[in-house]
Amino acid sequence: MDIDDILASVDRGAGASAESAAMDHQLLTRFWVAERAVSEVLPWPTVLMDRMMDRVRMQIESIEDLAASSADVPTNNTHNPNLNLRLSILQTDLARTQYLIRSLLRQRLAKLTKYSMHYLVKLSGNKNPLSQSQSQSQSQSQATPSDSVPDLSTVTDFTPLSENEANFVHSHQNLLAGHYSGSFMEAFPRQLRRLDDNAGGTSMIQGPDTKESVFVRCLAGEVPVIVVGDEGEEDIGVTMRMGDVWVVRWEGIKSAWEKGEVELL
């Protein structure tokens, strides 16, 4: 046995056991529905997605093994008459999971590109507070649109994105800035080449609207809807009871959602 296989079998451990497969599938499904329901990018569930991707890889391997064994004995179908049925069930199940993951990722990328500057600014705020003041010195010598794309080189905390998504949105914005620059912004005066301008009271940085309404089901005994004001959570509004379905503001139940006390529909 290869050393990698031994390590892999240890890695599979408890997280990838058959019993937890059903639970992870439910968690992924619920997360997908939630991501489709709100306007902001939800925190990337790193460990869940790592487990899911491991499972998908293993499932593809076992489907390949099964398909290979059927190819070995093309004429002898009495050996396992249900082989084709089993293969097609496994493949359908795999395709459904892949659909969930793909739809989830596409939805997240759609939000990320729509609000790219918002998330880049948010990420650059995650960095170690000791290593700041970089962006200020840059703003003096504003020359190209890409200079207003935040620098992520010192960022290690990518919340709410995955590292891949952070890299994606950073490259995306640089490409976009380069494209703007090449096609029209170069002709602008230097001070009008920013992509994060705030002049005239209208910010170029647009973020998701957290006041948008969502449909939720209350899963815990009781969950209050929070009134969110300018200074954060200010007050308590109506109370939802277990099994209730409500239309409420996303910001009012976001912290309950993070605790798993409500689900989005």
Add this chain to the structure above:
Amino acid sequence: MSYYDVDSILTDAQKLPCTFELEVPGLGILEGNPGEDIKPGTRIDLPLWLGEMLSIGARLGTSRLVTLDMPPALSERVMNALKADPRTVDLRALAPHFYSLSERILELFEEEEMVDVLTETFKRRAAEISDHAHNPRGAVGDGVDFLRGLDETERQLFRAAHDRAKEMRVWSGEAKKK
């Protein structure tokens, strides 16, 4: 106002009546008299974004350049018509972005009663929009006029309701795709 939203930009371009409080040399171009001055008391319709900018002094209580008035789309007369029967008013003719305009105006003027009238108007018309959106035969009779008079916000609402209802019928096999 959001930077990349075309509806928001178009809303900002809708005009509202402004009265100049001070003489402004050389700004006669706004009145169609290039080179001339603008006299105090001159009334001109200016786009929302410009009128708002020029009125900032007024709202801060310092020297005011212009004072803003309610646009005709939100006049007393319109409010009364909306109170009488919101469904018969052609909002689109008043302002293509009627509600977006109202929202911006309500940021500038304190008009609690107008909020109530518009809220009631929007709800009554929304119920009507929903009925039309769920009618698989499309608009008929009076409905055609009503739907023609929807403002941009209401059109988007109609589209949202209509698309979902249609997708539902396609899924359940009651309607064919496309």
Add this chain to the structure above:
Amino acid sequence: MAFPLPRGITPSEIAFLAEMEMVTVVPRQRLEGLELLGGPVEPLVPPRPSTPREYYPPAWLHPDPLSLILEVESQHQDYKNAFSPPLPLPGQPSIRDNGLAPKARPQYTPDGDRYFPSPPFLPQNTAQMTISSRDPPALPFHWVEIGNMLLEAASDDLVEADQVRRLLKDLREIRLSKMRAGVDALDAAAVGGGGVALTGVGAMEVGEERGFLSGVVDNLRKIGASKEQARREQMAEQRANGGYNGTQDEEEEEDYMEF
């Protein structure tokens, strides 16, 4: 990146979800157990002696409970403007024990977080539903989809399939008209901390009306934004002056209505 779907899952995505519901089938042939990504599947063994049935419908998909639910939806005073009560979640007291406090029973995820299961991952559409006989019949969350799919795929195994079909259609219509009549109550969801209850609504019914309802709520919020802002400032002022005692708040809570 082009992603053409609107916010909130659409009818076809909701149907995809409903396909994750468990149903009760009678195996015709042997099949060994399978480890699916959706969880393990037990080995299939055909019963002996064999039965002509292929499928056992859930208890609710039958003319009797459906007529009863339809009667509640259309006649009962308490549900004139509301949906009939849904199937309770695990640990939720039944409608007959209205006074009892709910005891939500969490499972734990591999990461140690609490997880409360909900449809489509509850046995709401299997034949062995373990509800006591004193519970009134209720519709499962995915009733529209499951009803539609089973009428198509297994109508031979349903009792009076045509009657079931008619009842489902009547239920759809009466509930849809309730949903749409509720526009008037929607401003309760347009203020911070407020909301509108749609308890008992089905997944597909949410999907069908989502774009419209959230469009109405979000626009009512924008129209009322200046008023909400003014009220917040007023309350902050009261609080700063020490005059705030919460009574105003309670008054506002009365605003919300069951839909």
